[in-house]
Amino acid sequence: MHKQDSNFLEVLRQNFSMTSFRRGQLEIIASILQKKDVLAVLPTGGGKSLCYQFPAVYLKQLVVVVSPLIALMKDQVESLKKIGAPAGCLYSGQSDFEKRAVFSEIEKGGLFILYLSPERIQKEGFRRWIQNRAIALFAVDEAHCVSQWGHDFREEYSQLRILKDLRPDVPVLALTASATPTVLDDISRNLNLGNPERMVHGFYRPNLYYQVEKCADDETKLSWVSQALKMTPVGRILIYCGTRRITEELAGYLQENTQGVGFYHAGLSTADRNQTQKLYSDGELRILVATNAFGMGIDQPDVRLVIHFQMPGNIDSLYQEMGRAGRDGAPSTCLMLYSKKDKGLQSYFIDSSEAPKAIKNLRWRNLEALVSYSEGSECRHSEVLTYYKDSQRIGRCGHCDSCDPQSSRKVQRFIKSPAVILKKNKKKSSESLTLDQEQQNRFEILRHWRKQKSIELDVPAFVIFSDQTLRLLAVKNPQTLEEFEGVYGIGQSKLEKFGWDVLAELQE
Numbered sequence: 001m002h003k004q005d006s007n008f009l010e011v012l013r014q015n016f017s018m019t020s021f022r023r024g025q026l027e028i029i030a031s032i033l034q035k036k037d038v039l040a041v042l043p044t045g046g047g048k049s050l051c052y053q054f055p056a057v058y059l060k061q062l063v064v065v066v067s068p069l070i071a072l073m074k075d076q077v078e079s080l081k082k083i084g085a086p087a088g089c090l091y092s093g094q095s096d097f098e099k100r101a102v103f104s105e106i107e108k109g110g111l112f113i114l115y116l117s118p119e120r121i122q123k124e125g126f127r128r129w130i131q132n133r134a135i136a137l138f139a140v141d142e143a144h145c146v147s148q149w150g151h152d153f154r155e156e157y158s159q160l161r162i163l164k165d166l167r168p169d170v171p172v173l174a175l176t177a178s179a180t181p182t183v184l185d186d187i188s189r190n191l192n193l194g195n196p197e198r199m200v201h202g203f204y205r206p207n208l209y210y211q212v213e214k215c216a217d218d219e220t221k222l223s224w225v226s227q228a229l230k231m232t233p234v235g236r237i238l239i240y241c242g243t244r245r246i247t248e249e250l251a252g253y254l255q256e257n258t259q260g261v262g263f264y265h266a267g268l269s270t271a272d273r274n275q276t277q278k279l280y281s282d283g284e285l286r287i288l289v290a291t292n293a294f295g296m297g298i299d300q301p302d303v304r305l306v307i308h309f310q311m312p313g314n315i316d317s318l319y320q321e322m323g324r325a326g327r328d329g330a331p332s333t334c335l336m337l338y339s340k341k342d343k344g345l346q347s348y349f350i351d352s353s354e355a356p357k358a359i360k361n362l363r364w365r366n367l368e369a370l371v372s373y374s375e376g377s378e379c380r381h382s383e384v385l386t387y388y389k390d391s392q393r394i395g396r397c398g399h400c401d402s403c404d405p406q407s408s409r410k411v412q413r414f415i416k417s418p419a420v421i422l423k424k425n426k427k428k429s430s431e432s433l434t435l436d437q438e439q440q441n442r443f444e445i446l447r448h449w450r451k452q453k454s455i456e457l458d459v460p461a462f463v464i465f466s467d468q469t470l471r472l473l474a475v476k477n478p479q480t481l482e483e484f485e486g487v488y489g490i491g492q493s494k495l496e497k498f499g500w501d502v503l504a505e506l507q508e
Contacts, residue, residue: 011054023202025054028040029054032051032052032173033058036171037172037194040176043202043320043323044177048177056111056136059136060110061110061134065139065141066140067141070091073091076089080113089116122162135170140157144177147190158190161192174193178319178320184198203384203388204384205381210322211410213413214338214339229287235302236280236283236300236303236304237307238306239309241291242310243310244266244291247291248289250263261286264291265290295321300324302330306334310342311337311339312346318370319384333409350363369463375466376402377402378462379394383462386460442477449501453498468488469488473502484502
């Protein structure tokens with residue numbers, strides 16, 4: 001073992017009670033200590049906080065962390081104090097006495113980890129203060145908030161490039177749980193990073209079982225939810241919904257027959273949200289129905305089941321919310337219930353947005369990508385790793401509904417009444433098309449071609465064509481480019497990229 005690595009492990013053991021680094025952490029920390037800017041993507045539960053806490057402890061210097069959530073800052077500070085690491089946070093609502101106590105600790109010199117809201121960086125007094133201070137690192141947590149291409153852009157993050165303007169000598173670590181290469185480019189540009197190291201690690205979560213079920217209506221979804229809850233008698237459960245109304249209605253429905261159910265959304269008062277979060281953390285609520293307002297900074301290790309009652313707007317949101325399951329490494333299930341109505345809801349959100357046209361167009365593409373992922377038949381973990389350009393790739397995971405549809409972890413739907421079946425079969429989609437043997441052969445040929453093309457281009461299979469599109473092509477069996485017209489999922493761009501390839505496969 002390299003002497004430096006040995007020193008790192010000793011510091012890790014003595015200060016953090018850990019015997020080894022998680023995937024990617026050591027490489028990120030080593031680059032920071034070489035004073036390089038770093039763009040790091042570590043998924044939810046992947047140990048992001050150690051990447052900036054360790055350099056502070058190792059160097060015994062001040063590290064400044066920009067974080068969007070006061071509750072998260074407080075939790076981190078309390079955790080650091082328990083291991084004997086001096087830390088504090090500055091945020092609106094603090095008394096002058098509390099702020100003076102933080103600055104007094106910093107003035108002693110040496111190790112200190114200071115958490116700030118992004119708004120605090122903008123204050124003139126603070127800008128003067130950091131110009132003459134010995135600082136080892138600026139860490140920007142939830143860095144996807146910097147990018148307008150990200151799923152959670154925040155205006156207050158857009159001015160953080162001031163850090164490099166004021167202190168070009170201090171390395172910047174931009175951390176996020178999920179970001180595509182396009183978003184990483186934007187983060188780097190907006191933070192004015194200098195040739196940053198890119199580290200994308202840890203998106204593979206082998207303890208999670210991914211499952212997507214297409215549902216005709218909410219009644220069908222409720223039957224899936226009921227069965228999923230029966231299969232999960234212990235551990236916490238998170239159920240995500242797309243609107244506040246559905247959140248409250250679903251929670252009310254579950255409360256009629258189930259103990260320990262609560263709900264959470266941005267329309268509640270701050271006091272009610274804090275109380276609900278505390279009850280969930282303390283275990284008095286076992287099941288929480290929530291919008292995407294719940295989750296950032298939440299670290300409950302024993303979430304055994306995450307259900308998306310409604311499809312979110314993009315794969316980033318889906319992955320980040322699924323990632324709250326199984327943080328203790330124990331087997332957990334992530335179930336998304338998808339219906340055409342969900343796509344309509346997300347379309348409404350995009351249409352109603354006041355975002356620039358370019359941002360809206362990206363959101364449309366992200367939504368279509370998630371629909372294709374939902375309707376796809378390739379290994380779900382493999383597709384996620386390729387989508388994020390993770391350093392690790394796999395062929396088949398063996399623990400998703402595509403690789404192991406008979407798994408004991410897979411939720412099996414309990415059909416309560418014929419009415420549900422009738423509604424489900426009322427309208428046939430192209431996914432439920434019955435293919436004859438010749439058409440099925442063409443479909444499998446196209447699936448194989450798509451998989452090979454996805455490896456060649458290093459993109460997920462669903463980005464090329466969805467299963468629905470391949471089925472329609474197998475039925476139509478076009479022999480000229482003109483015959484592609486009207487096939488779902490094939491626009492001019494994809495026709496130009498893949499049309500001749502598809503024709504060659506079909507003609508063979």
